[in-house]
Amino acid sequence: MSEALVLAKAEEQLLELGLKRAAAVLPACVEWAAGHQATYAEFLHRLLEAEQEERYSRYMHARLRMANFPYHKTLADFDFSFQPSVDERQIRELASLTFIQEGSNVIFLGPPGVGNYGELQVMVRNGHPCLQKLR
Structure with missing residues (x-):
């Protein structure tokens, strides 16, 4: 053959x-x-x-x-100048997902309209590459 x-x-x-x-x-x-x-x-x-x-x-x-997120948002899309109370450095640190390897928990607290939901979406979407590394 x-x-x-x-x-x-x-x-x-x-x-x-x-x-x-x-x-x-x-x-x-x-x-x-x-x-x-x-x-x-x-x-x-x-x-x-x-x-x-x-x-x-x-x-x-x-x-x-x-998950039915209403829109696709990445960390690059997040406007930190719109919400000065959000610590950009801290969010970028959380986006690195080192807290997962450390076994730490993260809780987003804040009044309505400060971007908690948007930040959560970014973390979930950024978690995708991290999940591949942990498998």
């Missing part, structure tokens, strides 16, 4: 198993493995890692969508 035919059949099998991302990156992974003289285990790891990352990305996207 030719290599092209084997590759086509493997892609078809991956699709039948529901591994869409692995099927999409299979040719690139084969090329990478050939160029780097990778072991079978390294090749398989690279292929499955692509599938795992895609699934995790879809999982997080779905969860953020289900």
Whole structure:
């Protein structure tokens, strides 16, 4: 059987198993493995890692969508000059999410209209990369 035919059949099998991302990156992974003289285990790891990352990305996207936030806001969008009572340095420190690794808790308190909800949204969205690191 030719290599092209084997590759086509493997892609078809991956699709039948529901591994869409692995099927999409299979040719690139084969090329990478050939160029780097990778072991079978390294090749398989690279292929499955692509599938795992895609699934995790879809999982997080779905969860953020289900959270039903009214708008998408990042820390870069937050106007610290509008609310001078908000300590920008402290918020940026919290956004680094070091409190998670330290096992600390964070509570946002304040009167209505000072940006607590916006800050919380930023933390949740910034938590996504941190969750990947902690897995």
